[in-house]
Amino acid sequence: MYQYNDNDQTLINERVTQFRGQTERYLKGELGEDEFRALRLMNGLYIQTHAPMLRVAGPYGLLSSRQLRMIAHVSRKYDKGYAHITTRQNIQFNWPELKNVPDILEDLASVQMHAIQTSGNCLRNTTTDHLAGVCTDEIEDPRPYCEIIRQWTILHPEFAYLPRKFKIAVSGSKQDRAATQLHDIGLHLIKNDAGEIGFKVLVGGGLGRTPVIGKVIRPFLEKKHLLSYLEAIVRVYNLNGRRDNKYKARIKILVRESGIENMTEWVEAEWQQIKQDMEVSDARYSEMKNHFAPHPYETNANQDSSFKTHLAQDKNFVTWVKHNVIDHKIPGYRAVFVSLKAPAIAPGDITEKQLDDVAEMADQYSFGEIRTTHRQNLVLADVKQANLFSLWQKLSALSLATPNIGTATDMICCPGLDFCALANASSINIAKEINEALDDIDYLHDIGDLKINMSGCMNGCAHQSVGHIGILGVDKKGVEWYQLTLGGSSENDAALGQRLGPAVAKDQITKAITTILEVYIKHRNEQEIFLDTVNRVGITPFKQAVY
């Protein structure tokens, strides 16, 4: 993975010093509330219902075991002994004290981590496929490009006060696991007819209040123009995006109001002016690719026979392998999901002990690297098949082996009323309740592939509009209600869910979900997953059963 050089390290150290000064000035009353707010947000610091919340960047979801141990340390020393994985591959602490935040950032900086631009109206953490570099359908590893983009975004002097937040995602594989169609800019590595690899560039996608699927602004961009094209888009947005209404300020609204044709024309015109001066050289790319060179994989890893033996002997192991383990491009290796969706746990939460132990397992089994996923789980991406059984046993002992990846209880869920000042409704409790209702593992596996996403308000942090089932907390005269949508997707077939009907009351929501699942089971064709059934039969049968 990318290792900081002296410059990178100096930059984040200087950032800590800068923020320490700003915090001191604020605490002394020299910096106003609004001013400090903007500055702290650009260091990932929110003031929430109960305490500040600190969001630390997980650059494109890749962490080292050393970094994971530091997260454990921070959660022990400054928080309540756990951390939370977000839907944008970042890490959140829910209970730090404001006065400690500079110290936390200093500790994080010692392992090449920071919280720069994890919030605020600026260029945010770039996300990518959690299976980058190991999946079987990859055109090219997106991570070197992500790191180049990361460096371009960090402290970009011109784009720190954009109309609104700005998110970029990169996908390097055929199947889009990075939800690139739902980002302000989505980049797809593709191969053109001449066999050259470049980017398809999408613009104006996004979730939140007005979910929109991104539009293609350039079908093929040569790699050397990556940064100039991004700069052109963001400059056009900075100068022309709406600033009169924060709900209309995202680039998707600019694209909608001006039309993709005009937007394309402006961006291309801007780009022509800067493309010569901003080329990324081949040398820079190859230097960056070296940071992400393949691990020293064993060539005979697939000769192992113990894996087969264990599969034959242990049914629970088989179930776990079926759901939480996936293929790897190197024979004899697998990528393993560490499920952070055990029953009765808030989705995405992980304790300091679990963090330390996963770091240990990463060192032992997976070249010391861990990935965070946008569905709020972790991945150990490079495990030899011979080690899967002992890894499974260790994960099981830590409640990190619930065999539910991709199923109904692998829900994504925002903090909701429990932590978020903006929430209309609780989400974590509902997730737990649904989890309990689906605790029969055979039933869960029979239902199969299902993505349930639940957000506590319109801001949609848990991407409910692209959940196969979306649940949105709404407030009706101070009472919590839930709006359901069906048929959303964030993958290649990206689509926004359709509203099922009026919101349902809090004590009816779990019942509504189980009813929806019953309807699916009744209508599905053999092997058909939930999403396909919804698309085939439409929402009417579901509606009739729920209301």
Place this chain on the structure above:
Amino acid sequence: MKIIKDKQIIEDNWTHIADDAELTNGNITVSLSRWNHEDLNNHQGKVGIRLLPADKVEDITDELNKIPLIVLEFPIFTDGRSFSHARLLRSRFNYKGEIRAIGSYMPDQVFYLSRVGVNAFQLEKPEELAVALSTMNDFTVKYQQSTN
């Protein structure tokens, strides 16, 4: 009044003339609309121009060599359009004169502003000049090419 110019705190004698005020003698700045609609040729003293975030730098690029001072006015510190204006004035249109930030912005924005080509800073709270000056040294490392 004191301002920062080229990393020094200096005494400044420019007057920023509001749209509804009479012109005064000496060095003055006027808004873009006043610049466009008023004959300022007979003014005794230099005349600079003030741009608001919604103004377009392209509207003044023909006359840039006549303009000794371009003021970027911040009605609110969160409006980042002026950052692009400064960058374009310097990099694309090669403007060599003074670019000054005035209005509602934070000393903490001075570093980025100087990176995009602003070289003079007039603050709402003059007591913050020293902080503003010190923020220019916040970072010794940068990832992006910009004006400096």
